[in-house]
Each structure stands twice: as C-alpha cells, then as structure tokens.
Amino acid sequence: MDTTRTIKLVAVFEALKGLVALSAASGVLMLIHKDLHTLAIRLVEHAHLNPASKFPNIFIVAAGHLQNGRLLLLAVGAAAYSAIRIVEAYGLFCGRIWAELFAAISGAVYIPFEIVALIRHAGWTSLGALLANAVVVYIMVNAMERGRSVNIGRRPN
Template identity: 45%
Template sequence: MKLSGLKPIALFEASKGLLALLVALGIHELAGDNLQSVAESLVTHLHLNPASHLPGIIIDASRSLSDARLGLIATGAMVYSLVRFIESWGLWHQVRWTEWFALVSGAIYLPAELYEFATSPNLLSTGLLVLNLAIVLYLYLTLRVQRKTHQQ
C-alpha cells in the first residue's frame, strides 16, 4: 500500500531541482563577466543597501570567484539538480529506493535546520524546519506502513 502524499513531495523535489538548474544556468551565463559589477548592479536594482550585511556578503563573494570556481559551482548545481529530478521521478512513480533516499536526504538537513532555528529563529528557518520535519516524518511513516504490509 502506498500513501498518496508522495506526489506533492515529488513536485517539491522537482521544484528544488528546477531552482538548482536555473542557478547553474545563471552561473554559467555569468562566467567571464565582471561578477563584482554584476553583483553591484543586482544589489542596486533590488534597492538594497550595499553596506548592509547580506548585500555586502554577495558583493565580497563576487570579488573572490574565478571562472574556474564558477564552473565548479555550476557543475555542483547541475549534479544537485539531476539528483533532485531523479528523486522526484522516483517518488512520483513510487519507486521504493527513492523513498529511502528522500528520507535520508531530508534527514541530513535536520541538524543544520535545528541549529539555525535555535540560534536565529525567524519565519524562514521555522518554515523550513517544519516543512522538512513533515516530509521526513511522512516518508518514515510511508516506509513503515509498506514494511508492515509487506510482512503480512
């Protein structure tokens, strides 16, 4: 017996894969450009204060990124995207190993999300923690129900 909540999780994983793919393509497109200039333009376009913390981090990071590092980051984002698409496909088609993979890959983030929530609780950290906990718990229950059904 399969529970029906796997399809929304599959869509969520596919959206993470799509976001990673867009990031990879964006990084690839920016390779060779003056990244510091691009980052400053982006901060200005978004009407952010370049002297504040997060925009400052973005501008400082853009200074230290070489084309080789950008290529490595883009490759990592592509691999992450591919993994998320495979996981999504497997969850959609109820392939058991992808359910285990999704459980483990979701659980890996829990310590970092708990730490972030404990040190600086805000709406984003709370939302991510609750969402990921719900997904991990649902996948655990799904696998547990399957195991009990399979044993009977």
C-alpha cells in the same frame, strides 16, 4: 489523505527543488567570463543602495574575488543537486521504495543543521525548512512502514 497521493505531492515538491537548483546552476553559468565586480556595482546602484556602506561594499568586494573556477564548481554542484532531486522525484512518483528511503534519509540529514540554524538565527525561513523536511521524513517513514506488509520494490498505485 491516502499515502500514494501524499507521496506524489512530495515528488512534486522534490521536483520543484530540483528545477530551482537547475535554474540557479544556469544563472551561475551565465556569469562565467563576466566582470562580476562591475555587475555587482550596477546591481547595488540599481537597488539605490550606497556602494560605500557596509553590506553593499561587502557584496561588491566578494563579487570581485569570485573566479571562474569557483563559479563553475558552484554550477556543477547545483546541477548535481538538481539531478538527484529530479531522480528522487521520478522514483517517488513511480512508487519506488528506494526513492522513499532516499527521501527519508536525505530529509533527515538536513534536520540537525536546520535546528542549529533555527537556534542561531530564528526566523520563518529556518522554521519553514525544518518543518518541510520533518514532514517529508514523517511521510516517507510512514509510507515505508505501511508498505512492508503490502509490497516489496514498488508501491501499488
């Protein structure tokens, strides 16, 4: 597979992550000024769980302690993450070197945390996240190495 096509696939992947984060931010914003305790109880009952058992009770108590300020902070953080991912995806799709560097660094930052998560709680989700970021880092570093001899600033289409 050629480098340009692979980078565009990474761009689509990053854009999807951005859209998921934007959806999460929107969902959190919809919860502001709601009675989260009552909502949590309704969700537990809808799932046919016993509200008095350990994990559903922890969920209900945690929902009751969430404050609008924390929800707003969470929504703003998710929106900022979304904006970063969408800008990164745009840069990758347009063949910008800065976006390749950013994608490599942002993917590499997560790898140590994902290794720790995999060691503590081995599972498919932890392994998938580690592999996805490792592949993105590999693709971006490989693209930057090839691009040094070709062009500066913008990748040829």
